[in-house]
Amino acid sequence: MAISATAPPDVTTSDLYLDGIPHDTFAAMRATPGLVWHPYEGGGFWAVTRHADVKAVSKNAEVFSSAVGHTNLWDLEADALEARRSLIDTDGADHVRLRRLVSKVFTPRNIRRWEGTTRAITNELLDAYVARGGGDFVEHVAAPLPIRVILSILGVPLEDADYLVEISNHLVEGTSDHQPLPTDAYGNTTELRLLPFNSPASHALFEYGEKLGDARRVDPQDDIVTMLIQAEDGGDRLSPSEYRNLFHLLVFAGNETTRTSITHGAMAFARFPDQWQRLLDDRALLEPAVEEVLRWSTPVLHMRRTATTDTELAGTAIAAGDKVVMWYASANFDEAVFDDPQTFDIGRLENGHQSFGGGGPHMCLGTFLARMEISVLFEELANRGVTLDLRNEPTRASSNFVHGVLSLDLDLTAAGS
Amino acid sequence: MSSSISDQTPGGIVRLAVDQEVCIGMGQCELLEPEQFLVDDDTGVASATGDGVSPERAAQLIDACPSGAIGPVRTPEELTE
Numbered sequence: 001m002a003i004s005a006t007a008p009p010d011v012t013t014s015d016l017y018l019d020g021i022p023h024d025t026f027a028a029m030r031a032t033p034g035l036v037w038h039p040y041e042g043g044g045f046w047a048v049t050r051h052a053d054v055k056a057v058s059k060n061a062e063v064f065s066s067a068v069g070h071t072n073l074w075d076l077e078a079d080a081l082e083a084r085r086s087l088i089d090t091d092g093a094d095h096v097r098l099r100r101l102v103s104k105v106f107t108p109r110n111i112r113r114w115e116g117t118t119r120a121i122t123n124e125l126l127d128a129y130v131a132r133g134g135g136d137f138v139e140h141v142a143a144p145l146p147i148r149v150i151l152s153i154l155g156v157p158l159e160d161a162d163y164l165v166e167i168s169n170h171l172v173e174g175t176s177d178h179q180p181l182p183t184d185a186y187g188n189t190t191e192l193r194l195l196p197f198n199s200p201a202s203h204a205l206f207e208y209g210e211k212l213g214d215a216r217r218v219d220p221q222d223d224i225v226t227m228l229i230q231a232e233d234g235g236d237r238l239s240p241s242e243y244r245n246l247f248h249l250l251v252f253a254g255n256e257t258t259r260t261s262i263t264h265g266a267m268a269f270a271r272f273p274d275q276w277q278r279l280l281d282d283r284a285l286l287e288p289a290v291e292e293v294l295r296w297s298t299p300v301l302h303m304r305r306t307a308t309t310d311t312e313l314a315g316t317a318i319a320a321g322d323k324v325v326m327w328y329a330s331a332n333f334d335e336a337v338f339d340d341p342q343t344f345d346i347g348r349l350e351n352g353h354q355s356f357g358g359g360g361p362h363m364c365l366g367t368f369l370a371r372m373e374i375s376v377l378f379e380e381l382a383n384r385g386v387t388l389d390l391r392n393e394p395t396r397a398s399s400n401f402v403h404g405v406l407s408l409d410l411d412l413t414a415a416g417s
Numbered sequence: 418m419s420s421s422i423s424d425q426t427p428g429g430i431v432r433l434a435v436d437q438e439v440c441i442g443m444g445q446c447e448l449l450e451p452e453q454f455l456v457d458d459d460t461g462v463a464s465a466t467g468d469g470v471s472p473e474r475a476a477q478l479i480d481a482c483p484s485g486a487i488g489p490v491r492t493p494e495e496l497t498e
Contacts, residue, residue, distance in 0.1 A: 059485065093438075095441070096438070096439065096440075096441055096484075099441040099442065099461075100441065100442050100460070100461040100462065101461075102461075103441055103442030103443065103444075103456075103461040104442060104456065104457075104458050104459075104460075104461040106444075107442065107443070107444030107447065107448075107456050108444050108445075108447065108448040109444065109447065109448075109456070110444075110458070359480075359483055360483055360484075360485075361439075361441055361483055361484045361485070362483075363443060363445075363483035367443070368444070368448075
């Protein structure tokens with residue numbers, strides 16, 4: 001490790017992200033040859049900040065494991081890792097087994113079947129939002145849309161959407177350096193280290209999933225929850241802990257990340273009205289616009305792997321057991337891959353963003369669902385011909401993990417008015 | 418990997434196979450080449466259903482598969498090497 005005269009980089013303080021992604025720090029790290037050693041809680045990790053290096057780590061799951069240590073920055077004790085283990089923290093045969101339980105639901109062909117439902121939900125939300133002339137885009141559009149879609153797909157009652165958004169908001173807080181919920185919130189009695197995001201809200205989501213599973217056991221439906229419960233009851237395909245964590249993942253990741261993407265997209269279109277006008281004028285730009293919204297939003301800022309063996313990346317020697325952290329928040333703005341990366345340009349022809357990961361077996365399960373939702377939302381918003389204006393500065397989440405936006409106050413003006 | 422395919426079959430057709438142990442059923446292959454791949458809706462596993470593609474396209478498809486499950490069909494001689 002080279003001893004540097006300058007201050008070490010810090011991209012892990014959650015409050016840093018209240019002002020957005022620290023692009024200058026990441027640019028300096030990308031420009032540094034090899035990998036940068038980033039101090040963290042008495043230890044540290046190798047910061048992988050370039051697009052090509054993120055891809056190399058993502059695609060080599062044998063050397064860069066998700067199942068060892070943790071996929072977040074801090075290590076978990078063995079019992080905590082087991083209690084919290086989901087698709088995200090498994091490799092190899094276990095990962096394939098868990099993934100195949102739900103993968104068929106999320107293939108491009110099967111996701112297309114949910115487009116009509118998504119469009120109906122979108123139109124209902126947008127009609128109300130446009131009628132009121134705007135307001136908090138997160139509250140009125142970006143939060144309710146993806147939660148209602150994922151609950152529809154899973155077979156979770158839609159009347160619980162608001163409760164599950166509240167839980168999701170607390171889970172985001174769990175990724176902050178400050179956790180406002182008391183340990184016993186939602187009747188939690190489990191040690192926080194055993195719960196995803198160290199949050200008592202995870203207890204609430206586990207409990208919700210278990211109650212719903214029990215109901216489906218008695219009264220099976222044609223839905224995903226029933227399918228998972230039958231897999232659990234069938235024996236060796238899904239343990240009770242795996243069911244809890246898979247349900248948690250599907251609900252949380254299935255709504256929070258898309259919410260973030262849609263919100264950053266709306267914010268970008270309000271900030272750069274020329275790009276919004278391009279989309280209004282030419283709907284053929286919808287597809288590249290969706291990809292640019294995904295790049296620009298980078299809903300998940302990083303994921304961690306742990307080296308299983310001594311290896312080398314970008315000329316840097318990595319020892320077995322070292323933490324290796326892929327910063328999508330940097331790779332998506334890598335000047336080696338994207339022309340003018342700090343420009344929001346909906347006409348990019350090649351947009352190899354890594355918002356669904358850098359490839360490899362952990363590529364986001366909801367990739368095609370998220371694309372479809374973002375596409376439908378901006379298509380329907382464009383069909384209304386409105387202009388978007390920021391009423392004031394958006395408030396962002398204090399988190400080094402999710403690129404969350406808590407509120408986005410917009411003015412909507414109908415064309416010609 | 419891509420260069421080796423092109424070297425072996427310049428201008429030819431590469432037949433592709435899906436490793437059934439490794440496939441995570443993402444559906445990327447079926448999206449890119451619906452004539453060449455099908456994800457089974459019961460098992461969630463993809464299989465190759467087509468006659469093959471150009472070496473250039475094969476390299477793209479191999480790279481696009483997230484789980485690394487796609488590869489060229491190997492002849493018996495290649496398998497014993």
